[in-house]
Amino acid sequence: MSNTRRGTKWGLAALVAMLAVAFALAAPHSAYALTTNKATARPNENGGSGVIGGLATRLTWEGTVEEGEKVSSVTLVLPEGGTFDGSSTKITVLEGLSRAKVEGTATPADTQLEVTFSEPIEAGYLLRLEVEGMKFPADGGEVSVGGSYVNQDGEQQLAESKPIKTIANTPLQALVATLDEAPWVQAWNSNPFLGMFFKPQLLATAFATLVPGWLLCLLIVVIAYPFAIVLGLIFALMKISKNPLLRLIAIVYINILRGTPLFLQIYIMFFGLPMMNINIDNNVLGVIVIAINASAYLAEIFRAGIQSIPQGQYEAASSLGMNYFQTMFDIILPQTIRRVIPTVTSDFITSYKDTSLLSSVGVMELMMFAKNLTSVSGNMTPYVAAAIFYLIVTLPLIKAVGYVEQRIANSERGGGPRPKGKAAVKAASAGEATPLPSELGVHFEAARDDAFGTSVSPLAPVAVQEV
Amino acid sequence: MFGKNHGHGGLTFDVPPAMDAAEAARIAFDHDLSLSKHHFVEGEHPVVRIEHLMKTFDGETQVLRDVNLNVWNGEIVVVLGPSGSGKSTMLRCINLLETPTAGHILIDDDEITGKSAKEVGLIRRDLGMVFQSFNLFPHLTALENVMIGQTKVLKKNKDEARAEAVKQLEAVGLGDRIDYKPPQLSGGQQQRVAIARAVAMHPKVLLFDEPTSALDPELVRDVLGVMRELALHGDMTMIVVTHEMGFARDVGDRVVFMEGGVVVEQGLPEQVFDNPQHDRTKQFLGSIK
Ligand SMILES: Nc1ncnc2c1ncn2[C@@H]1O[C@H](COP(=O)(O)OP(=O)(O)OP(=O)(O)O)[C@@H](O)[C@H]1O
Ligand SMILES: [Mg+2]
Numbered sequence: 001m002s003n004t005r006r007g008t009k010w011g012l013a014a015l016v017a018m019l020a021v022a023f024a025l026a027a028p029h030s031a032y033a034l035t036t037n038k039a040t041a042r043p044n045e046n047g048g049s050g051v052i053g054g055l056a057t058r059l060t061w062e063g064t065v066e067e068g069e070k071v072s073s074v075t076l077v078l079p080e081g082g083t084f085d086g087s088s089t090k091i092t093v094l095e096g097l098s099r100a101k102v103e104g105t106a107t108p109a110d111t112q113l114e115v116t117f118s119e120p121i122e123a124g125y126l127l128r129l130e131v132e133g134m135k136f137p138a139d140g141g142e143v144s145v146g147g148s149y150v151n152q153d154g155e156q157q158l159a160e161s162k163p164i165k166t167i168a169n170t171p172l173q174a175l176v177a178t179l180d181e182a183p184w185v186q187a188w189n190s191n192p193f194l195g196m197f198f199k200p201q202l203l204a205t206a207f208a209t210l211v212p213g214w215l216l217c218l219l220i221v222v223i224a225y226p227f228a229i230v231l232g233l234i235f236a237l238m239k240i241s242k243n244p245l246l247r248l249i250a251i252v253y254i255n256i257l258r259g260t261p262l263f264l265q266i267y268i269m270f271f272g273l274p275m276m277n278i279n280i281d282n283n284v285l286g287v288i289v290i291a292i293n294a295s296a297y298l299a300e301i302f303r304a305g306i307q308s309i310p311q312g313q314y315e316a317a318s319s320l321g322m323n324y325f326q327t328m329f330d331i332i333l334p335q336t337i338r339r340v341i342p343t344v345t346s347d348f349i350t351s352y353k354d355t356s357l358l359s360s361v362g363v364m365e366l367m368m369f370a371k372n373l374t375s376v377s378g379n380m381t382p383y384v385a386a387a388i389f390y391l392i393v394t395l396p397l398i399k400a401v402g403y404v405e406q407r408i409a410n411s412e413r414g415g416g417p418r419p420k421g422k423a424a425v426k427a428a429s430a431g432e433a434t435p436l437p438s439e440l441g442v443h444f445e446a447a448r449d450d451a452f453g454t455s456v457s458p459l460a461p462v463a464v465q466e467v
Numbered sequence: 468m469f470g471k472n473h474g475h476g477g478l479t480f481d482v483p484p485a486m487d488a489a490e491a492a493r494i495a496f497d498h499d500l501s502l503s504k505h506h507f508v509e510g511e512h513p514v515v516r517i518e519h520l521m522k523t524f525d526g527e528t529q530v531l532r533d534v535n536l537n538v539w540n541g542e543i544v545v546v547l548g549p550s551g552s553g554k555s556t557m558l559r560c561i562n563l564l565e566t567p568t569a570g571h572i573l574i575d576d577d578e579i580t581g582k583s584a585k586e587v588g589l590i591r592r593d594l595g596m597v598f599q600s601f602n603l604f605p606h607l608t609a610l611e612n613v614m615i616g617q618t619k620v621l622k623k624n625k626d627e628a629r630a631e632a633v634k635q636l637e638a639v640g641l642g643d644r645i646d647y648k649p650p651q652l653s654g655g656q657q658q659r660v661a662i663a664r665a666v667a668m669h670p671k672v673l674l675f676d677e678p679t680s681a682l683d684p685e686l687v688r689d690v691l692g693v694m695r696e697l698a699l700h701g702d703m704t705m706i707v708v709t710h711e712m713g714f715a716r717d718v719g720d721r722v723v724f725m726e727g728g729v730v731v732e733q734g735l736p737e738q739v740f741d742n743p744q745h746d747r748t749k750q751f752l753g754s755i756k
Contacts, residue, residue: 315564316602316661320616320668321592323585330619334606 039161054138054169081137140168206385232298257296595665655686
């Protein structure tokens with residue numbers, strides 16, 4: 001007996017082979033041999049066709065008793081790591097097509113399964129052993145089933161079966177197997193709703209399978225967003241510029257992108273560019289489309305944010321002699337950024353969710369993986385898993401938005417040692433008081449819902465002081 | 468003989484060109500000599516010279532009609548007048564926050580109207596402004612508020628700017644608040660930071676537009692105190708629009724009364740307060756008391 005599993009311990013294999021040879025030499029020569037017809041295993045992969053090691057499956061072994069033999073017992077042997085423990089064996093003896101009445105008892109013991117018959121099996125009989133609940137070695141590879149048998153002349157060597165391909169057992173597969181067997185899972189899945197949307201085994205599989213798609217979504221939006229911010233800022237400044245041409249360009253850009261569905265923009269870019277013989281990697285193109293789309297929304301957010309800064313800030317900067325760029329970059333934008341952080345974060349959440357549309361053009365993102373897994377399994381659970389992957393990112397961000405809004409509101413109200421007198425009220429009513437960002441937030445919040453930004457109303461329209 | 472035509476939305480004004488500097492200085496000298504406590508020095512020129520200043524909004528509302536005013540180096544000029552008389556507009560024209568529709572403004576005999584954006588920046592650093600609503604930069608600390616003009620505009624290095632900022636903040640009594648951000652300061656403290664911010668630029672002229680109007684009465688005193696200190700012990704030239712008559716009387720070298728976009732009356736504070744010449748001035752002062 002030897003084994004042909006990949007990656008086995010060669011020392012042990014050699015030892016086993018030597019013993020086998022020694023045994024064969026010691027045994028009296030025999031012309032007969034119980035022929036191994038086949039050895040197969042039932043797939044035990046959830047939603048697949050592989051045989052996973054370390055998990056219970058059914059081994060079907062068949063052999064034919066040769067001329068002149070009477071077989072009284074058969075012992076199947078698995079390579080180390082496999083086990084027959086806990087298995088139950090169905091013994092079938094066929095004479096031609098009819099079933100012979102032969103009683104047998106199977107005794108599993110670790111890697112060995114000994115089957116003894118009440119009376120010897122005659123030549124020409126077909127012996128079929130269906131071993132339910134056995135396990136192949138957990139580390140996978142090609143596994144042959146060997147062993148020995150006893151005939152009238154004593155113990156004989158059993159020919160090795162053709163190798164059975166097995167898959168290494170991962171923790172995930174182990175988990176799925178455990179779930180498969182757990183009674184609560186079976187009860188759970190018997191509920192049509194739970195079984196269709198929240199099948200635990202599939203949830204586990206989906207979590208593992210969807211990770212690359214999820215990472216791609218994150219990667220796309222994380223790379224796209226800085227570009228979107230820069231572009232958005234440029235178009236925001238163009239839109240409030242005094243130059244009518246710059247203003248026109250910005251208005252056209254922003255309105256077209258906000259006034260058409262992202263889905264359409266994706267189609268135009270993904271199918272239009274190749275027609276012009278411009279071929280860009282799908283993922284890169286995904287980044288580009290998301291960045292361009294988000295930049296239009298960010299431009300409106302930035303514009304509203306910039307215009308929400310009181311005129312007095314421009315005047316104070318100007319009266320110090322600061323020029324346009326100093327005023328913008330040292331005074332106006334730092335204040336704008338603080339104010340728009342919540343809105344920009346909301347927009348980031350939208351962009352992150354929008355990456356799902358890229359599945360329609362074959363980008364291997366989260367939705368794509370979920371769709372594939374659903375079509376293989378015929379179950380909705382992968383979509384639920386995808387939803388959870390989206391929420392993992394969006395929920396904390398939503399929470400953060402609220403927190404930041406609150407914090408900014410508090411800091412602008414002044415948390416410091418500030419006398420709470422009428423002064424603040426007076427200053428606030430002096431006309432150039434700083435509006436609270438939470439008030440602004442109300443305007444910004446609608447930015448994505450309203451294609452033309454009419455709701456993004458600056459509190460007081462201001463022309464940028466170009467010094 | 469008439470100079471350039473300044474047009475605005477259909478209205479056109481013909482304004483004579485600015486006078487020759489020496490000639491104008493001599494006329495101004497004679498004119499102002501009896502109207503101000505300023506210690507006039509023979510032959511000096513006014514630091515601010517406003518001639519025939521006009522300002523029209525939207526082509527129709529004529530806010531400044533014909534303002535003529537000279538301000539001398541180190542002089543404290545207090546501007547009074549009813550609401551809407553154009554006081555703010557005049558101040559804002561002086562540092563070009565508003566573009567004059569017609570007329571001349573000269574700083575140290577240099578014309579500042581009709582300049583390019585770049586030149587306007589250079590002119591403004593010489594003209595400090597303190598606003599009614601403070602207009603501090605809320606994202607910067609008091610110290611940074613006072614430093615930013617020095618580092619960005621005057622290109623001073625950080626250490627120099629910091630030293631100057633600390634000095635000016637201490638001068639306004641806020642040495643212990645330099646790291647506070649504006650929202651953490653009271654209105655009076657904010658306004659004092661704003662004064663320090665303007666003074667740290669060492670402008671030729673400091674313009675105050677109702678610096679205490681947005682403040683609680685008990686905070687007004689601190690701010691006026693700082694301004695008084697600046698006026699009496701600094702060599703600042705100040706144009707102060709205010710309704711604080713006590714301050715005008717005590718600190719002002721000259722009081723200017725504006726109404727309807729023109730200077731109606733001007734003179735020594737006690738002259739104007741105790742013996743106003745014009746009915747409008749009398750009416751205004753009567754309504755104040
Ligand atoms: N940007 C503007 N556009 C149109 N009209 C303006 C503008 N700024 C000021 N005005 C008008 O000019 C007039 C004078 O305003 P200004 O602010 O100079 O008055 P003021 O003397 O400072 O009054 P107050 O004491 O109320 O501050 C007012 O009638 C005002 O409505
Ligand atoms: Mg005013």
